[in-house]
Amino acid sequence: MKELRFRIILVIAAIFLSLYLLYPTFQDYQNTKNITNTLKEKKEILKKENPSFSYKELNDRLRAIEDSIKSSDASFKDARAKRIKLGLDLQGGMRVVLEVNTGKLLEKLAINPDDKFRTILDQSVKEAGITDESIVSIFGRKMNENGIR
Known part of the structure; x- marks a missing residue:
């Protein structure tokens, strides 16, 4: 019975450790999603207020808004620094073509x-x-x- 209890405690500890280590990644994805939604709303507002904006001007303004949002809250930087970094294969890929001479x-x-x-x-x-x-x-x-x- 003691062996079984030790195994259960070990499994539960591993689950809690993995959740603890995955939380910054989840938090970063949520922050990114919130920033993207905010930028979409701001883009629509800027288009309505200033229809004469060029594509470059609009993107410059949106980039400035994104930078101000990210710099205003330190938790964004902390979550980004502590998240699990994905390799190129999980980010959307990398394609390697090898050619024979x-x-x-x-x-x-x-x-x-x-x-x-x-x-x-x-x-x-x-x-x-x-x-x-x-x-x-x-x-x-x-x-x-x-x-x-």
């Missing part, structure tokens, strides 16, 4: 490359830089034109 790959895969092979490969790389055709298809076509298998 096909010309170098063909050169390294060749077992016994001769001068003709290197010449055709260099021509293919140059032609691929000019056109949208892939290096492999250009290289294959040029090899067929020269009668090389």
Whole structure:
């Protein structure tokens, strides 16, 4: 029974610790949502009062209002500093595109490359830089034109 009680206390303590550590993150999201709603209201008011404002002037005013709201209450800064920082994958992502240097790959895969092979490969790389055709298809076509298998 003592073991079970210890486990229950440990689980409850872990839950309370996680809630304690997550509270600044929740508070920051709520503050951000409130600021966004306030800025939307202010934007509508500014548009009605000054329809001649340009897009840049309106954004400058809204940025100044946002800065004044954030600087007026220290709890905004505290919550922002203590919140859990999200990585790029959770913020909306980061896209990485890796591209293979096909010309170098063909050169390294060749077992016994001769001068003709290197010449055709260099021509293919140059032609691929000019056109949208892939290096492999250009290289294959040029090899067929020269009668090389």
